Amino acid sequence: MDPDPSSSLLIIGLALIASAFFSGMEIAFVSANRLQLELDSKTSWQGRILTHLSARTKLFIATMLVGNNLALVFCGLESGALVSHGIFGVSDWTEAAQPILVLAVQTLITTLIILVVAEFIPKALFHSNANFWLKFFAVPLVAVHYLLVLPGLLVVGLSNFSIRLVGRSTGSDEDEEQLGATDLDHFIREMSGRMEPEQELEHELQIMQNALEFNKVLARDCLIPRNEVVAVDVEAPLEEVRELFISKGLSKIVVYRGDIDQTIGYVHSKDLFKNPKSIKAILHPTFVVPEPMPADDVLKRFKQRKRHLAIVVDEFGGTSGILTMEDIMEQLIGDIEDEHDKEELIEEALEAGKWRFSARLDVEDLNGQFGIRLPLNDAYETLGGLVIHYTEDIPEAGYTLALDGFNIEVEEVSGNKVQTVILHVISE
Known part of the structure; x- marks a missing residue:
């Protein structure tokens, strides 16, 4: 008696669902943010279950692979029976030719169905939100x-035995489970992705x-x-130094x-209370670093x-600028305001699509913050640099630079430096 096609279809459907589940859980476990799993373990029972499973990564993946292979075996057996009796069972093919056709059709149809239904779709779906699906299926996952x-x-x-035979180390689950920079970066990107465009990252996340x-x-x-x-x-006379400290509000002067280009050190404002005879008497040494040196x-x-100020030089040995400990720390924790920080970079909205900006503002930051598309180039970083790059000169106040979709009016110029500009986005 021929097998009931409906029962074969039911078994094939269940096997495909099981295979999709195991494939999805495997990719979700591999793609999941381990830092988020660790945080979830403190707040939910699903998180505690997943943290327990992730403590033995190799065993977890092995059980998923075993389950997937068992599901595929059942799917293959039932699809063979279904194809044999359901498609060719009433045909006129010879008995010699029929097994070859059955095998060919079974392989083609089953492979296509498995690849789409049990591999591609679940892996794409589970990979996109790995932590969510792991928590959602936590109970059946731990049971299986x-x-x-x-x-x-x-x-x-x-x-492990096979790996040792070829002389390679098998490693340990503990080694694999160490949280790394990639996990932290993944976590921060997930958090920022959930926020509205106008929202800013919390200060702690921004520092990370x-x-x-x-x-x-x-x-x-x-x-x-x-x-x-x-x-x-x-x-220079000490009186000139005193006047500079008072007028500029600085704590250090080069x-x-x-x-x-021939810097020899710096003086600190507090040393003037020692009543020195000359600048040389209170001179502090600096050291030189090249522009491409990493900040760390x-x-x-x-x-x-044990120095507090460095001179940054370009490839020709000329002075590019100075660097202090505070400047580097601001790259980590944001702006450090003190009694000497007086200059504020202007970001003022004048009307829809029109702003007043300090020329020192970073072009890439402005693009991200205001949703505009000013051209980027390795030749400049700031708005002032952009204006000078395209004009090939130090423009006078009132000059307007026309770019594709933008008008940039130079509002204020001081000496050889652009101070502020008016940016107008031209509507198409």
Whole structure:
């Protein structure tokens, strides 16, 4: 008697669902943010279950693979029977040819169905929100895991034995489960993705994100540029130094001999209370760093040499600017305001699509913050640099630079430096 096609279809459907479940759980477990799992374990029972399972990564993946393979075996057996009796059972093919056709059709149809229904769709779906699906299926997941734990242990043991035979280390679950920078970055991106565009990351999350990206920050990214450095000649009278400290509101002033490319140190405002005879008597040494030096290396040098100010030089040895410990720390924790921070960068909305900006503002930051698309180029970083790059000159106040979709009016110029601009987005 031929098998009932409906029962075969039911078994195939259940097997495909089971295979989709195991495939999805496997990719979700591999893609899940481990830091988020650790945080969930403190707030929910699902999180505690998942943390327990993740403590033995190899065993968990092995049980998922065992379950998936069992589901595929049942699917293959029933699909073979269904194809054989349901499609060719009443045909006129010879008995010799029929098994070959059955095998060919079974392989083609079953493979296509399994790839789409039990592999591609569940993996794409579960990968997109791995932590959510792990928590959603926590109960059936732990039940199936313990149901298949014995064959899973056998698979892990055989795989470890095979790896050792070729002279390779099998590692440990503890090594795999260490939280790393990738997990933290993944967690921060998930948190920022849930926020509205106008919302800002919480200060603690912003610090973590800055710390992750700190190894990409170079000395040139956080220096005080040459044209803004307040400096004095070593032969200048002390009265001139006092007036500079009072007028500029600074705590440190760079000292040079001849010109600013020949810096020899700096003086601190508190040293003036010692009634020195000359600048040389209160001169503090600095050290030189190149523009491409990573900021974390500069920070190490500050600590090793117990210095507070460094001179940043370009490839030709000229002074690009100065760098202090405070400048580097601001890359990690944001702006550090003190009694000497007086300049505020202007970001003023004048009307719809029109703003007044300080020329020192970063072009890429403005694009992200205001949703505009100012052109980016390695030749400049700031609005002032953009204007000078396209005009190839220091424009006068009132000059308007026309770009594709933008008009940038130079509002204020001081010496050879653009101070403020008016940015107008042209509606199409």
